[in-house]
Amino acid sequence: MAPPVLDLSGPTLRRAFEHLVKSAEPTGGIERYVMALTLKASLFEELLGKGRVGQLTETEFLDLAAFITPVRRKVGTYLGEAGFEALRMRLEALLAGWSDTGTADARLAQFTARFPQDKAHRWVRDLGAEVLHFIAPDRYPLMCRWIWDAKVKTGVLREIWFAEDVATATIEVADDALAFRTLASELEEFLTSEGVFRDLPFYSDLLMAHVYADYINDRGGSLMRAEFATAADPMLHTRRMLGLDAVDTETGRTRLKLIDGTAHVLGTPKAIPRQETH
Secondary structure, three states: OOOOOOOEOHHHHHHHHHHHHHHHHHHOOHHHHHHHHHHHHHHHHHHHOOOHHHHOOHHHHHHHHOOOHHHHOOHHHHHHHHOOHHHHHHHHHHHOOOOOHHHHHHHHHHHHHOOOOOHHHOHHHHHHHHHHHHHOOOOOOOOOOOOOEOOOOEOHHHHOEOOOOOOOOOOOOOOOHHHHHHHHHHHHHHHHHOOOOOOHHHHHHHHHHHHHHHHHHHHOOHHHHHHOOOOOOOOHHHHHHOOOOOEOOOOOEEEEEOOOOOEEEOOOOOOOOOOOOO
16 A cells, blocks of 8 residues: 655744754753653563563553553543453553554554543553554554544644645545554654654654644643643643653652542552442
């Protein structure tokens, strides 16, 4: 199958990258953020890679989920109601044959189909997408809904599309693995032209997150603005999109809330209260 034609705006990308570099300077520079994503990937690979998902514990999963923003807001309640083992088995199926990227769409579709198909479980797609990406960043691009959601026609792709008015532009691009790989390839080509030659998947992640952070600040709806309150730190929303604000470094508490409302503490075993069924 031929890859889709993506009409991306070079000037928009260049402005976004320049703003990303400038915004990251006060907090250690863009390389610090790349290192944070490298460490995130190391954690995912350590706990999920090479068949390790078969021995994944609930505490380890919560440690991972804390670094996935849409997931950490919902999964504590889900696990409290449904338990962990079924979720672990679904992750195991998602990663079976992970080296064959040609089956990514089928495995991701099967993974999401095993959960209720409603708004309350939209986080499942993002969980699957981040797991695939962060266990093998060179094989799997980040395929989250905030990058491109073909059903509602929103995401980073629209914000970097070449058009006089991107809000009204018609973008007929699927949100399948081929489209995301094509987008990743074009972003990496752009970054190379800007002098970036290492850690391209993570630089691409940061660039996309920064583009979407700008969308949240400038054009996001009231509900989105409430979730991502405006702050003086220009990298705050960029970190949040990639889950890099997950942990309080002093206490170890994460932003993941368990069903009883308490915060999950990184690396700390804690039984999630189960809801009784009658």
